Structure formats: C-alpha cells, structure tokens
Amino acid sequence: xxxxPRTRDANTREDCEALDRADxxxxxxxxxxxxxxxxxxxxxxxxxATHAALARVERTAREEWREGLIxxxxxxxxxxxxxxxxxxxxxxIGVAEGDVIVTDSVSVNLFKLGAAALPVAKSxxxxxxxxxxPTDQYVAEGLTALSGAAMMRVGEHQGILALQxxxxxxxxxxxxxRSSDTVDVAAFEEIARASGGVIVWDLSHATGVxxxxxxxxxxxxxxxxxxKFLNGGxxxxxxxxxxxxxxxxxxxxxxxxxxxxxxxxxxxxxAPCEGVSRFAAGTPGVLSLAALDAALDAFENVDLxxxxxxxxxxxxxxxxxxxxxxxxxxxxxxxxxxxxxxxLLHDQGYAIVQALVARxxxxxxxxxxAMRFGVAPLYVRFxxxxxxxxxxxxxxxxxxxxxxEFHARxxxx
Amino acid sequence: xxxxPRTRDANTREDCEALDRADxxxxxxxxxxxxxxxxxxxxxxxxxATHAALARVERTAREEWREGLIxxxxxxxxxxxxxxxxxxxxxxIGVAEGDVIVTDSVSVNLFKLGAAALPVAKSxxxxxxxxxxPTDQYVAEGLTALSGAAMMRVGEHQGILALQxxxxxxxxxxxxxRSSDTVDVAAFEEIARASGGVIVWDLSHATGVxxxxxxxxxxxxxxxxxxKFLNGGxxxxxxxxxxxxxxxxxxxxxxxxxxxxxxxxxxxxxAPCEGVSRFAAGTPGVLSLAALDAALDAFENVDLxxxxxxxxxxxxxxxxxxxxxxxxxxxxxxxxxxxxxxxLLHDQGYAIVQALVARxxxxxxxxxxAMRFGVAPLYVRFxxxxxxxxxxxxxxxxxxxxxxEFHARxxxx
Numbered sequence: 146x147x148x149x150p151r152t153r154d155a156n157t158r159e160d161c162e163a164l165d166r167a168d169x170x171x172x173x174x175x176x177x178x179x180x181x182x183x184x185x186x187x188x189x190x191x192x193x194a195t196h197a198a199l200a201r202v203e204r205t206a207r208e209e210w211r212e213g214l215i216x217x218x219x220x221x222x223x224x225x226x227x228x229x230x231x232x233x234x235x236x237x238i239g240v241a242e243g244d245v246i247v248t249d250s251v252s253v254n255l256f257k258l259g260a261a262a263l264p265v266a267k268s269x270x271x272x273x274x275x276x277x278x279p280t281d282q283y284v285a286e287g288l289t290a291l292s293g294a295a296m297m298r299v300g301e302h303q304g305i306l307a308l309q310x311x312x313x314x315x316x317x318x319x320x321x322x323r324s325s326d327t328v329d330v331a332a333f334e335e336i337a338r339a340s341g342g343v344i345v346w347d348l349s350h351a352t353g354v355x356x357x358x359x360x361x362x363x364x365x366x367x368x369x370x371x372x373k374f375l376n377g378g379x380x381x382x383x384x385x386x387x388x389x390x391x392x393x394x395x396x397x398x399x400x401x402x403x404x405x406x407x408x409x410x411x412x413x414x415x416a417p418c419e420g421v422s423r424f425a426a427g428t429p430g431v432l433s434l435a436a437l438d439a440a441l442d443a444f445e446n447v448d449l450x451x452x453x454x455x456x457x458x459x460x461x462x463x464x465x466x467x468x469x470x471x472x473x474x475x476x477x478x479x480x481x482x483x484x485x486x487x488x489l490l491h492d493q494g495y496a497i498v499q500a501l502v503a504r505x506x507x508x509x510x511x512x513x514x515a516m517r518f519g520v521a522p523l524y525v526r527f528x529x530x531x532x533x534x535x536x537x538x539x540x541x542x543x544x545x546x547x548x549x550e551f552h553a554r555x556x557x558x
Numbered sequence: 559x560x561x562x563p564r565t566r567d568a569n570t571r572e573d574c575e576a577l578d579r580a581d582x583x584x585x586x587x588x589x590x591x592x593x594x595x596x597x598x599x600x601x602x603x604x605x606x607a608t609h610a611a612l613a614r615v616e617r618t619a620r621e622e623w624r625e626g627l628i629x630x631x632x633x634x635x636x637x638x639x640x641x642x643x644x645x646x647x648x649x650x651i652g653v654a655e656g657d658v659i660v661t662d663s664v665s666v667n668l669f670k671l672g673a674a675a676l677p678v679a680k681s682x683x684x685x686x687x688x689x690x691x692p693t694d695q696y697v698a699e700g701l702t703a704l705s706g707a708a709m710m711r712v713g714e715h716q717g718i719l720a721l722q723x724x725x726x727x728x729x730x731x732x733x734x735x736r737s738s739d740t741v742d743v744a745a746f747e748e749i750a751r752a753s754g755g756v757i758v759w760d761l762s763h764a765t766g767v768x769x770x771x772x773x774x775x776x777x778x779x780x781x782x783x784x785x786k787f788l789n790g791g792x793x794x795x796x797x798x799x800x801x802x803x804x805x806x807x808x809x810x811x812x813x814x815x816x817x818x819x820x821x822x823x824x825x826x827x828x829a830p831c832e833g834v835s836r837f838a839a840g841t842p843g844v845l846s847l848a849a850l851d852a853a854l855d856a857f858e859n860v861d862l863x864x865x866x867x868x869x870x871x872x873x874x875x876x877x878x879x880x881x882x883x884x885x886x887x888x889x890x891x892x893x894x895x896x897x898x899x900x901x902l903l904h905d906q907g908y909a910i911v912q913a914l915v916a917r918x919x920x921x922x923x924x925x926x927x928a929m930r931f932g933v934a935p936l937y938v939r940f941x942x943x944x945x946x947x948x949x950x951x952x953x954x955x956x957x958x959x960x961x962x963e964f965h966a967r968x969x970x971x
Contacts, residue, residue, distance in 0.1 A: 180625050187628045194624040202845065206615045210792055211607040212593050214920060215600045218970035223792060225969075250840020252814030253666055260704055275826045280815035280840065283828040287813035291673055292704050298826070372841065379623055379636060379844035400700035401665030402693035409971050411925060413688045413711070415696040427663020427693065428785065431792035432615065433843045507627060512824060556638075557631035558822050 149458035149480055155465070161527035164458070169451050173523040176443045177376075184529045186508040188521030189322075189350055189486040192376030192440070201439035202378075205432055226434045227403075227425055233441040234384050237375070237449070238348060238367070239358035244389055247371070247434060248425045251349055251383045253399070254368035255284045257424055258345045258385065259314055260292060260398040262366060265391070267312025267341030269294040276301035278322045281347055285316055305333055312341035319357070320350035320484030323511055325460075325476040327351070327483055334363035346386075349373060354456040354485030354522060356449035365391050374485055374521055375444075377437035382430060387421040401426030443523055452522050456485045459520035459530055463487040466534035470541060475515065485522075488515040491541075495558070499551035500540045506533045510558055562871035562893055568878070574940035577871070582864045586936040589856045590789075597942045599921040601934030602735075602763055602899040605789030605853070614852035615791075618845055639847045640816075640838055646854040647797050650788070650862070651761060651780070652771035657802050660784070660847060661838045664762055664796045666812070667781035668697045670837055671758045671798065672727055673705060673811040675779060678804070680725025680754030682707040689714035691735045694760055698729055718746055725754035732770070733763035733897030736924055738873075738889040740764070740896055747776035759799075762786060767869040767898030767935060769862040778804050787898055787934055788857075790850035795843060800834040814839030856936055865935050869898045872933035872943055876900040879947035883954060888928065898935075901928040904954075908971070912964035913953045919946045923971050 155161050165171060176195045179185055185193055209221040218224050231245035238245070248254065263269050273285040275298055282298065289296035294314075299307045308315040315337070320327050330346070337344050346367035351357060353374030359367060367386040371377035387395070396417060402408045403425035406418040417423035457480030464487060467474055473490045477483040491497055491514060498510040508518045520530065540546055568574050578584060589608045592598055598606055622634040631637050644658035651658070661667065676682050686698040688711055695711065702709035707727075712720045721728040728750070733740050743759070750757050759780035764770060766787030772780065780799040784790035800808070809830060815821045816838035819831040830836035870893030877900060880887055886903045890896040904910055904927060911923040921931045933943065953959055 178624055180627070183627070185627060191623075191628045191631075193627060194619065199619050199624060202619045203616055206607065206612050206791070206849070210604075211591055211612060214593070214596070214598060214606060215604045215922065216915070216920075217792070218604075219968040223970075249662070249666065250814065252816075252840035253662065253812055256812045256839075279818070279821070279824050279826065282826050283813040283815060283818060286828045287809070287811045290809070291811040293706065370841070378619070379630070380841045380847070382843065383840070396700070396703070398700045398704040399666055399669045400696040401663065402696060403665075405692070405696060408692070409925070409969070411692050413692065413695050415699045426669075427665035427796070428783070428793045430795065430843045430846045432845045432849060434793070436619070436845060502629070507629075509628065512822070555632040556822070557636075 149454040149461065155462055155527065155531070158528060158531050161531040164527040168455065170447065170455055170522055173443055173447065174526070177524040179524065182505050184506045184533050186506065186518045186520065186525065186533060188374050189517060189519035190509050191372055191379060192374060192521065193524065194378070195376060195440050195443050197439040197442050198376065198378060198436045202432060202436045205435040223431050226431065226438060227429050228422065230434060230438045230441065231384060237352055237444060238386060239356070240360040240386055241389060244421050245384055245386045246421045246425055247382050247384045247437065248429060249383060251347065251368055251370045252280045252284055254383050254385050254424070255281055255316060255345065255347065256288055257397045257399055258366050258368055259285065259288050259316060261395040262314040262343040262345055263292060263294055265395060266314045266343045270297055270311045270313030271295070272297045272299060272304050272307045272311065272313050272315045274299055274301055274304045276321065276323070277316065278318055278347065278349065281316050281318065305336055308342040308344070309336050309340045315342060315344045316347065317344055318347040318350065322350050323475070323515055324488055325483040325486050330359065330364055331362040338363070350484050350486070353444070354452060356453040359386070371437050375437070376440040378433060378440065381433050381437045385421060385424045387424065389420060392420045392423065397424045397426070399426045403427060403429065455522035456520055457481065459522065459525055459527065460487050462527060462530050463518050463520065463534065470538050486517045486519040488517050490514050491516060493546050496546040496551040497537070497540055500546040501533070501536060504536050506536055512558065562867040562874065568875055568940065571941060571944050574944040577940040581868065583860065583868055583935055586856055586860065587939070590937040592937065595918050597919045597946050599919065599931045599933065599938065599946060601787050602930060602932035603922050604785055604792060605787060605934065606937065607791070608789060608853050608856050610852040610855050611789065611791060611849045615845060615849045618848040636844050639844065639851060640842050641835065643847060643851045643854065644797060650765055650857060651799060652769070653773040653799055654802060657834050658797055658799045659834045659838055660795050660797045660850065661842060662796060664760065664781055664783045665693045665697055667796050667798050667837070668694055668729060668758065668760065669701055670810045670812055671779045671781060672698065672701050672729060674808040675727040675756040675758055676705060676707055678808060679727045679756045683710055683724045683726030684708070685710045685712060685717050685720045685724065685726050685728045687712055687714055687717045689734065689736070690729065691731055691760065691762065694729050694731065718749055721755040721757070722749050722753045728755060728757045729760065730757055731760040731763065735763050736888070736928055737901055738896040738899050743772065743777055744775040751776070763897050763899070766857070767865060769866040772799070784850050788850070789853040791846060791853065794846050794850045798834060798837045800837060802833060805833045805836065810837045810839065812839045816840060816842065860936070868935035869933055870894065872935065872938055872940065873900050875940060875943050876931050876933065876947065883951050899930045899932040901930050903927050904929060906959050909959040909964040910953055913959040914946070914949060917949050919949050925971065
C-alpha cells in the first residue's frame, strides 16, 4: 500500500505548501471550478462542479435535447449512457467493466439488490446495523414488510456475526457516514460465502477516495451514490454492481422496460437482459447522467493508490490539528481504516459549522454532535486543510460560534 | 366540453392558417425553441425544450451547484422541488395541490403504488392488460413475484371486468401508448369502489394533452411521466399522485430517507411523512427536476379545456388527411375518446417514418406497423400538420421510403 506523505511532520503552513508541491494529484484541481475563496470540505455530501461537467450539461441540453430531440437516444448515445458511465465507475471500484450500470437512487438500488439477494441466500433475512446510514435501514424495513423476509436490526459491528449465524442478506456500508470507519471487505465476503449469506455493499461514502479493489476481494453486489466524492452533481443517479457470475441467477424485483432484453420490441412478457443491465428499470435521467459522465473524467488516468494515500494524508492532518485543539474524533486514527471524511465532536458542532461556513469554509454537520470534514483528494489542498483548521481553532478560542444566527436550523443540515 | 375547431372543414393550407390565427394557444409556441425547419410530432415520446427550461438547467448548474454547492439544498430550495413541482402538476391532472410529488421513474412508481395498494384492496391480485404499455406489465410481474400477490394478465379492455370480479389492483393507462384509446376514469373508479378494488392510473401519455380532472372523477392513485407532453427533458423524473384520504393508510415499499418524516434527524427507525411525500425515496435528481420545473411554466395560465380541444382538432386533421390517403388508423375517430397521438398503420411504417425524419418531420414508430403522430397543443400548428401530411402523401405516392437507408434499424425506435 502506498504510504501517505508524513503529515504528522506538517507543523507549519509552509510544510503544507511543500506537500501540495509534491502531490502527484495536484494537477487534478484545475479541472474543478470552485467558487472564489471557498475551502470546500463537504465532498462527502455534494461534490463540486468540474468545468467538463458544466459544459456537458449545457451541450446535452442545447445540442442533444433542443437540436437532436428524440433522435439523440441514438445519435448522442443516450441509450448507452447507463453502461458507458458504468464502465468508468467499474475501474474506480475495481471490478469488471461490464458489471456496473448507472440507474436510480441508492435507496431504490438497495431495495432491488436486497430483494434480488433473498432467493440466493441461505436464509430469507435482511440484516442491517443500527449505526448504518438511515436510508439503508429504512429500505430494509420496507423490503421485509413487502417480501415477508425477516428483518434483523443489530448493533454496530454485529452485522457480520448475524450474517454468519443466519446466512441471510447483510446490507453494509464500506465507509460509515458518521465515523468514517471502514470494513474488511475480503474477510466479510469470506464469512458470507462460508455461511451461505450475501452482502449488499453500500459504497456511497467510499467511492472516489479509496482503492476499493472490490472484485479481488470477492464482492458480488453493491450500489453507491455518485454525487459525493464522484462529483456527479446534485442528486446524480446511483450505480449498481453485480458480479457477472451472479447476474444471471438473480432478478430485479422492479422489472422495468430498460432492464428488458429487447425493450423496443414492446413484448408483453418480461425477459431480463444479460448481466447487470437487468437492474435498470425506467427511462434514465439523461441530463444528470451526462453531467456524471463528464465529471468522472477527472478520475481518468488517476492512480487509485495515490487517491487513497492522499485521502489518508489529508485526514491525518485534520486529526493532528484537532488533537492540538483538544477536539475529540470518532474517526479511525489509522488512515487505512477510514474513508474520506473525519468526524470531530463538539456539543456546539452545529453552530461551529455555521461559523465556518460564514468564513467560506464548508464542512457539514450530523446530529447530535459530529462535524464532518471531507478531504477529497482531487481538489482539496494540504494548505486548505491547514487554513481551515486555523479558522476552526480561532472560532473555538474566540467562541465566535456563540451568535444567534449560527444556531438557526435549516431544513437540510 | 369545449368544441374543437371544425377541422373537417380544413380542406386547404389556408384553412389551417386561419385555424392557427384563431388558436387561443398560439402564443404558447414562442416559449419553445424548436430546431429550424423541423415539424415535431413526437411530443408523446420526448417533448422539446423551452427557452425557460434551458436557461434553468444552466442556472441550476452554474449558480446553484457550482457557486452555492451544498448550501443550495436550502438557499435554492432544492429540498422543496419534489413538492413545488408536484403542485404545478396537480393542476394539470386536476387534483389537490398537495397530493402530487415528483420522484423516480414511472416504472419505480408503478411498483411503489402497486405494492402500496395491495393491503387496501379486497384481493391481493395485480391486474394488467396485455395491451398495456410493456413496463406496466413487467413491473406487475416483478411485484407479484416478490410480494406473493397473484398476477392476472388479461386481454385488452378486460381489466375492469377482472377488477370487478376480484377486487384486486388494476394498473391501467388512461391513454393507450399504441392506439391512443382513452378510458372512462369515473366509471372505472365507481366499479373499483363497488368491488373493493383499487386502480393505479398511468398518466404517461395523457398528461399535458387532456383535461383530466382526476380528483372529480374519484381517482386515488396515479403516476405519470414528464418527458413526453410535459416537456421536462430526456428522462425527467416521474410523479406520484395519492389522494390525501388514502395517503395516511398506505405505505411505500421503498421507504427511503426522503420519504421519512424527519430525514435529517438520522433516526434508525422509519417513520413516513404525511401525505404523498412518503412516496419519495432517495435523493432527487436536481438538474432534471429544475428543468421540469421551468418547462411546466409553459402551461401556466393555460386553460385545460383549450388544451383538450386543440389536441382533438389537430388529431382530427391527421385522421382526415390519412383517410384521403387510404391509411388506416387504430386511434378513435371521436376526439373525446383519444389522447394526443394518432396511430396510422402501414406495413412499411418504420421506413416511412425514417423518410419523414429525413425531411425534418419527426413522428415515431411502434412495432410492428404503427406510425405515431403526436399533436402537442402548445407548440404544434395546424399548418404544420397539414405540411407533414403533404409530405407523408408524397412519400407514399413516390415510394420514397423504399431506400436501404430507411430500413436500417436503430437501437431506439
């Protein structure tokens, strides 16, 4: 594993400048278009725009939709986008090119994959941890209610034990949205296989910051979101990965026409197409798909080992500075055990984050007390993390968060 | 019901010009931006762009995403779009403003509504006609396989009888995608109520061309697509309508976080929000939603009676000209019994449509032999239909379709 730059030695802003100069990913930043003066540490929630994505949205709207109209399904390749964008994603998660398709949202895809896994698991049980991202838990509730499968909600880190005991279907994030904890995918898959169980991986907070190598680790089913560290744009569609060996043996419960072997034959009876494409359902959202397609070009030719190492190094810097401020973290100190965000705890976390935003530094907050700092390796600089931590220290020291306007709650936090 | 202009008397191009001059919807055309020289008769498949929709896509990308970043969920109102756009749609289908939400695709929504209807229907049976749009049939297959409900596929027009006999859940299009046949919603709903059954309406080919008045007719559940006659853009998200009285008694099987009563509390257990919003699932696709929001402004202040009357009149003109060419139609001759497209039959329909497209006249084709001419009342002119029919007559007379390039099949027809 590539060692990250030794950020524990970054004791000054100049040290950070040196790290940025030595950064093999430094050139990627130029592909992004961030607002002036903003330090953006919220890539784990919504990635920023690239020049290419903005240009592509406009081209898709003005040339393909306005000018090409219905013809663009063929002439602009709209019909192939779910698969061609999926092929780009496949490299980022380390699986075969044809095993990924872009479709629907993570919530809908968790439902589809969970349902599809039930007939091939030893036990008709859906397992989810109570520390799991909420929508994963909610979807498990809805799926079990409809299908009659059993629902097992277990404590944090208890999911794999429950899988081992039941041989059921475990829905599991690779990076926890709150703590940033990661999981040993290969070890989990080994247990799943031995027990007759199946794991549906949620890659939402993992893709784009780690060297996932899911194929080599035996992962068979996954979904993940593309608007976070993949920078696909607000509400960009999610993806589905199904290992080719499994694809022919399972079926999507939402058997829509775009998953049909021959959708434009307009046959009455459903016949799923080959491979992961059977997990497509309705007509794909072309504008969002096109933005995502262009956004992923920022990852072209980027070494995933560099991605993982820089994510680790930036995170180390956040933790080192937080230690110096006396701020506790719930994120792993070992960079190989965490994702692309660091959660720092403070009872006044909400107001502190608002005070940072007022200074054009944008992290985010998760109730009740976690301030999350996302360190996306393609556009976040060491010196920006340094400056952000300076401001955080100042806000804590001067109690700058203690103003009424920083306590007013928004609909979306 | 407003009478359509008497197009049977439009015997010349000049008559059509007079009809356009008298058209109360004539001004709406200026909101659309069609490519030069194109006569677009495919609004039943993909509506064209409006100036407002194109501008809105760019603003959402450049200002809201690029500049506002994560803050735009609050500051640009992204979080409210599913409901605010839903309120615009509510008027177009004639239901209460708060009873519509924009979310997911028609396929996914049919699944959700079909599943939600099962517990409140007398019989756990999903009924679908074999002439129904394919995805509706496919979704019924997948839903019944997962839920254990019975699947009844019946012949054309047999669905309501099956509903009456079983008290099950009928999935039914209001306008048939092929023939353009409509259905008596009020009569069907009366039978549904008497039998303890429930109807899930598919409005995909109906919204934007008819005066649907679904609330007055007793409709309780519906979904529909927005990229056809609503001009929302390629793959624009679909909508869900649930009558408020029913909403509290049913649940979406795909219980994602955006349907939660308090999604940003990040509670482990699911608690659905009030009303139709519980049918939201994952994070909405903001770029597509924004385009749709702006596109719907073309319908603002438009009288739905004028919409229905002009759709009828344009369709009458297509049929009158087809009669003169000796082309058979499977669409109803009575304008009050059909939707916004006319299907004309010809064994060489595919090639004829390609020959029309080569002359910048764009209808579409459905295998094996239906040429569909969409007559969207907001932007199609009488004189355009006249000219298109002139070209069709010429292509038939000269056998201009009989060239190899017009027989080459595309992926999407």
